[in-house]
Amino acid sequence: xAEDALKVRRSAKTRFTRKRNDxxxxxxxxxxxxxxxxxxxxxxxxxxxxxxxxxxxxMYLSEEEIETSEKWINELQDEYNRASAVYTKYENExxxxxxxxxxxxxxxxxxxxxxxxxxxxxxxxxxKKKSAEAIFEALIEHVENVIETRADNENAGATLHKTERxxxxxxxDCKRAQQNARNCK
Numbered sequence: 001x002a003e004d005a006l007k008v009r010r011s012a013k014t015r016f017t018r019k020r021n022d023x024x025x026x027x028x029x030x031x032x033x034x035x036x037x038x039x040x041x042x043x044x045x046x047x048x049x050x051x052x053x054x055x056x057x058x059m060y061l062s063e064e065e066i067e068t069s070e071k072w073i074n075e076l077q078d079e080y081n082r083a084s085a086v087y088t089k090y091e092n093e094x095x096x097x098x099x100x101x102x103x104x105x106x107x108x109x110x111x112x113x114x115x116x117x118x119x120x121x122x123x124x125x126x127x128k129k130k131s132a133e134a135i136f137e138a139l140i141e142h143v144e145n146v147i148e149t150r151a152d153n154e155n156a157g158a159t160l161h162k163t164e165r166x167x168x169x170x171x172x173d174c175k176r177a178q179q180n181a182r183n184c185k
Contacts, residue, residue, distance in 0.1 A: 002060035005053070012053040016046040016076065023083055033094060040087045047080045129177035136170040139163060 023039040031039075054073050058066055143163050 002057070005057040005060055009050070009053040009057045012046070012050045013076065016043070016050045016080075019043040019046040020079060020083055024086075027086060027090065036087070036090060040083070043080070043083055047076075050076060125177060125180045128180070129174070132170060132173040132177045136167065136174050139167045139170055143167065
């Protein structure tokens with residue numbers, strides 16, 4: 001019976017070794033993340049089977065034989081731990097890379113939003129500037145008309161005073177719009 005259990009354990013170790021080699025080969029070839037996850041999952045299953053078969057084999061051994069057999073399973077445990085450490089490092093690198101990519105996408109998105117906001121402000125400023133310029137030009141034209149027709153109009157002085165105040169307000173708006181346009185550049 002112990003001989004049969006030994007053969008089963010040996011067979012499980014062979015499968016474990018094959019799966020370990022597959023895993024390390026996939027790492028060396030920089031395979032796709034899902035392939036590596038599958039390879040590690042298969043390796044973990046093979047390790048679990050080896051442990052189970054080893055435990056069954058131990059049932060047939062004497063105390064001295066068990067101590068010798070522990071060296072065998074400890075060596076395999078070390079191999080599995082090494083593969084597990086490599087896999088953990090790989091997963092951490094993947095997570096780190098994904099986090100950096102996500103942060104970069106967020107950064108680019110924020111830049112795009114700021115650029116869009118800036119362009120919106122620039123467009124609003126341009127519209128305000130053109131509007132203020134149009135009002136100012138219309139007032140100047142009005143003043144010119146009043147001056148040309150001044151002799152014919154008794155209220156020309158009052159009209160010019162009111163227009164002067166309107167021009168001052170329009171000029172202030174133009175200056176404000178011009179300053180805003182400069183600040184946006």
